[in-house]
Amino acid sequence: MINMSKPSIGFCVKLLLVLGVVFGIHITILSYLGLPLFDNYIxxxxxxxxxxxxxIYITLYKLRIKYLDLLGFAFMGGSFIKFAVYFIFFNSSFKENGNVSFNEAISFLSPYLTCLMIETFYLIKLLNSKDLRG
Structure with missing residues (x-):
């Protein structure tokens, strides 16, 4: 089991709650529009x-003491990994019919952008923290 600190657990819980709300809104909109709810690998x-x-957050949190000046680059590397996962696993499935539809794009971009905003907020909070030891 991963040894998680209080800030890491807080991040996980808050991210899960925010993603849950966004997912609920996403599903509600799909239902309202009469579209399939669980298509497009949602x-x-x-x-x-x-x-x-x-x-990514746990990695940044663990690196904060020794590599504080490199956290921004580590964060960008994490974003690169997310895009790599998208292009390797999702994009090929989405392009089976020749193009990526709006619904397919939204099914990936909604959680991606939500996570990106929360991660960015917590990275800023981490960088501005007075006590970098946790």
Missing amino acids: LASYSVNYVLAVA
């Missing part, structure tokens, strides 16, 4: 983005 998109965001 559950996988939310799950993968959550797991990657948590992994």
Whole structure:
């Protein structure tokens, strides 16, 4: 089991809550429009983005003491990994019919952008922290 600190647990819980709300809104809009609720790998998109965001945050949190000046680059590397996962696993499935539809794009971008905003907020909070030891 990963030894998680209080800030890491707080991040995980808050991210899960925010993603849950965004997912609920997403599903509600799809239902209102009469579109299939669980097409376009929507559950996988939310799950993968959550797991990657948590992994990136925990990595940044663990690196904060020794490599504080490199956290921004580590964060960008994490974003690169997220895009790599998208292009390797999701994009090929989305392009089976020759193009990526709006619904397919939104099913990935909604959780991606939500996680990105929360990660950015927490990275700023981490960088501005007076006590970098945790």
